[in-house]
Amino acid sequence: MSSSSSAKSNGTIHRTKRLFLGMRRSGKTLILQVLFDDLPVKQTFYLEPTMRVAKHFIDTIIPFEIWDCPGNITVDTLGASLIDFSTIDLYQHPVSKLIELIVAACQVNPDINFEVFVHKAERLQEDDKIENFCQIHEHVMDRLVDESPEFEQFPLNFHLTSIYDHSL
Ligand SMILES: Nc1nc2c(ncn2[C@@H]2O[C@H](COP(=O)(O)OP(=O)(O)OP(=O)(O)O)[C@@H](O)[C@H]2O)c(=O)[nH]1
Numbered sequence: 045m046s047s048s049s050s051a052k053s054n055g056t057i058h059r060t061k062r063l064f065l066g067m068r069r070s071g072k073t074l075i076l077q078v079l080f081d082d083l084p085v086k087q088t089f090y091l092e093p094t095m096r097v098a099k100h101f102i103d104t105i106i107p108f109e110i111w112d113c114p115g116n117i118t119v120d121t122l123g124a125s126l127i128d129f130s131t132i133d134l135y136q137h138p139v140s141k142l143i144e145l146i147v148a149a150c151q152v153n154p155d156i157n158f159e160v161f162v163h164k165a166e167r168l169q170e171d172d173k174i175e176n177f178c179q180i181h182e183h184v185m186d187r188l189v190d191e192s193p194e195f196e197q198f199p200l201n202f203h204l205t206s207i208y209d210h211s212l
């Protein structure tokens with residue numbers, strides 16, 4: 045499906061869909077609350093684990109929809125096809141799962157975008173932060189090329205983020 049949005053003739057809005065995936069307690073739900081519900085970062089009280097997909101509807105110039113997923117969800121239990129999504133955001137996903145998902149998603153939807161978040165970055169030592177980040181990036185790219193040389197120039201965007209700074 046295209047990543048553009050438009051009002052359909054029957055008046056319903058077509059929303060660009062983003063899928064939020066990542067390990068349990070990687071921070072997906074809190075990120076959405078801080079970004080879109082204006083939750084003050086200092087108020088990071090305990091959040092219940094997400095048990096089923098929670099859809100958030102965001103009305104910016106480009107209306108979009110974010111699916112906040114439980115940490116243990118798989119492509120098979122998602123209940124939707126990856127072809128419906130413009131972007132997959134991945135938080136602290138184990139590398140092997142990440143590779144598996146990218147390869148599977150590209151087969152279904154070659155136009156899909158991936159944003160990979162190395163989150164809770166403030167926990168890393170300042171000196172090691174960038175080095176660790178680069179190592180993760182390189183490792184993932186190497187593993188992808190091992191899967192297929194076609195991934196050599198694959199546009200995978202990496203971000204180092206934390207709710208405690210402005211990186212989100
Ligand atoms: N140190 C640190 N903790 C964070 C950050 N972002 C989120 N957390 C904490 O991580 C914990 C888990 O956050 P959640 O948002 O519930 O994680 P989740 O990925 O939605 O987890 P599931 O719903 O179980 O898949 C919470 O205690 C948050 O306060 C961050 O940038 N730094």
Ligand SMILES: [Mg+2]
Pocket residue numbers: 072073074092093094112113114
């Ligand atoms: Mg959650």
